[in-house]
Amino acid sequence: MNESRHGKGFPRTKLGRQVSEGAVSIDDIFKSGKKIKESEIVARLIPNLQTDIILVGGSPGKGGGSRRTPTRRTARMHRSGRRYRASAMVLVGDGEGHLGIGKAASKENKLAMDKALEQAKLSIIPIKRGCGSWECSCGGDHSIPVETQGKSGSVRVILIPAPKGIGLCANDEAKKLLRLAGIRDVWTKCFGQSRSRINYTTAVFDALRKMNQMKERAEEKPKDDDL
Numbered sequence: 001m002n003e004s005r006h007g008k009g010f011p012r013t014k015l016g017r018q019v020s021e022g023a024v025s026i027d028d029i030f031k032s033g034k035k036i037k038e039s040e041i042v043a044r045l046i047p048n049l050q051t052d053i054i055l056v057g058g059s060p061g062k063g064g065g066s067r068r069t070p071t072r073r074t075a076r077m078h079r080s081g082r083r084y085r086a087s088a089m090v091l092v093g094d095g096e097g098h099l100g101i102g103k104a105a106s107k108e109n110k111l112a113m114d115k116a117l118e119q120a121k122l123s124i125i126p127i128k129r130g131c132g133s134w135e136c137s138c139g140g141d142h143s144i145p146v147e148t149q150g151k152s153g154s155v156r157v158i159l160i161p162a163p164k165g166i167g168l169c170a171n172d173e174a175k176k177l178l179r180l181a182g183i184r185d186v187w188t189k190c191f192g193q194s195r196s197r198i199n200y201t202t203a204v205f206d207a208l209r210k211m212n213q214m215k216e217r218a219e220e221k222p223k224d225d226d227l
Ligand SMILES: [Zn+2]
Pocket: 131, 133, 136, 137, 138, 139, 140, 142, 163, 164
């Protein structure tokens, strides 16, 4: 299936043709609300795209603690033994306000990772950055403009704007996500089972995405009712 898709070459959609002609930028696509159906579009428009992997899997190691692995292996029973399935979670971002997250499962580790990467590219969204911290209020874009919440499964995450120099107060997986989004200072609060990495990571992404739905106060012009 993959081979035949690759055989067709890059611009297969109208949007893809426009991109290969250099007619649109990534922000044009976000503004128009068009859906990206070819990962090559993202690769072309964001050349400095970086990838990171969420360690979703793990196996209990010696002496307590567990060894984290990039893929999670689950088993279902069959009359001739266990059948395994690997799932992976991959992030893409440019460190400048664009972030995508992909999750996929397959029989093989490598295939799961490839599929997740493809999905991550297709799911890329703009991330609002700013400085919503009253301690700082420098007007830069090192943090987020407002407090925001995200949810996935039982996990609820709150992201709070932090002043410059605080860094990312989050666990390692959330740090990967925030770093790729280009956020440098933020506080996080988490409720529920934050051990479940997939839900936790999805909740952080959800929180970042929700900022796009908010109206930005700074953009609204102040009314001169007093005059
Ligand atoms: Zn600031």
